[in-house]
């Protein structure tokens with residue numbers, strides 16, 4: 001539906017200046033005269049983790065689909081990443097992925113992957129966004145409430161408070177996007193506005209992350225290859241990953257599901273790394289010089305908020321990124337999910353959809369994006385009997401098939417390529433069931 005007021009898009013507010021908020025601001029800058037990002041932390045214009053995003057000190061892989069989107073919105077950013085020391089590699093040629101008793105087949109797939117820390121990635125994206133003439137960042141300021149029209153049918157701005165200053169300001173806007181992450185107060189705000197409870201799905205995984213940076217010799221025999229060591233559920237629960245990141249460093253993250261956290265003492269940590277299904281990560285940590293302390297992050301559950309299920313929702317108000325769905329981070333989907341949502345928002349605004357229709361269509365379309373990512377992530381999590389939540393229908397059967405894909409990927413390049421494209425969110429999961437792939441998977445001679 002074309003709204004009569006569609007040409008009057010003056011001011012948009014994005015709450016949260018992390019990856020979800022920055023990508024949203026980039027998209028909105030095409031459609032609004034002015035975009036204001038409001039962030040509760042002080043944002044230093046350098047590559048570093050802030051208080052409100054402690055998770056960003058841990059290993060962050062950007063899936064190929066997310067990289068593709070970011071490079072589309074920020075042409076030339078890949079070269080900037082490389083200039084800052086990030087490594088660009090072929091996704092499949094640089095892969096050392098051990099799972100189900102073997103390494104997946106390595107070959108050139110023609111899809112690029114990037115080895116970069118999350119703070120550097122975010123810094124480079126942020127600098128590009130803040131260089132846009134109509135985007136402005138207000139940091140050290142927390143959004144406390146939404147302002148609505150008298151009938152509460154429309155969100156018309158936000159109430160923001162300068163941290164430590166106690167000054168409250170009322171900022172008017174035509175659109176507010178909540179990108180405040182997992183701790184988003186949208187459910188509470190909606191309830192206070194009389195819209196009722198937000199339905200949510202939760203899948204408990206009790207995942208632990210322990211991360212450390214190590215010195216990387218530029219002549220290291222491993223080159224800039226990435227390592228992922230995943231468990232064979234349900235008995236194995238430990239996993240680990242290593243990326244070559246800027247500053248000639250390895251970023252090593254180990255952990256696991258359902259309480260399998262690597263201890264923070266040296267001896268316990270090394271024993272944990274040595275107990276992973278393959279020894280290649282142990283090999284790196286035992287021969288490399290540590291450059292940081294061990295840091296830990298605990299992630300209890302994946303949480304999805306079903307804004308698409310509201311029969312009434314105020315116009316001028318959207319939610320994006322982890323604020324809608326916070327996925328088990330082990331699958332590296334969060335930033336790409338946020339990027340896909342921002343692309344959808346861009347499309348809707350290009351279609352000149354506005355008002356209540358914008359809200360309704362946005363949540364409907366983003367729900368479709370989230371559906372498939374949620375299914376992939378929680379489906380894997382339900383391989384562990386300790387995982388609790390709503391089991392997707394038929395998941396045991398699907399998981400058996402995916403297990404065969406993992407096994408076939410050890411020897412079959414075609415199956416492996418199909419799997420990596422789905423995992424990288426470039427292709428839908430249904431593509432793994434296309435006849436050409438299905439036949440190869442079911443007839444593959446696999447080691448049980």
Ligand SMILES: Cc1cc2nc3c(=O)[nH]c(=O)nc-3n(C[C@H](O)[C@H](O)[C@H](O)COP(=O)(O)OP(=O)(O)OC[C@H]3O[C@@H](n4cnc5c(N)ncnc54)[C@H](O)[C@@H]3O)c2cc1C
Nearest residue numbers: 016018020040052055060061143181321322329332334335
């Ligand atoms: C341990 C861990 C590892 C992960 N690894 C990966 C990975 O490998 N790959 C991947 O793609 N994703 C990964 N993720 C997920 C990824 O970090 C998020 O999906 C991504 O940061 C996008 O989140 P966001 O911008 O929506 O929210 P967040 O990153 O949580 O940011 C929310 C922002 O909002 C601000 N804020 C909050 N409340 C207010 C307020 N009231 N007013 C103003 N500002 C506010 C916060 O300070 C923060 O800056 C991982 C997550 C975790 C926890």
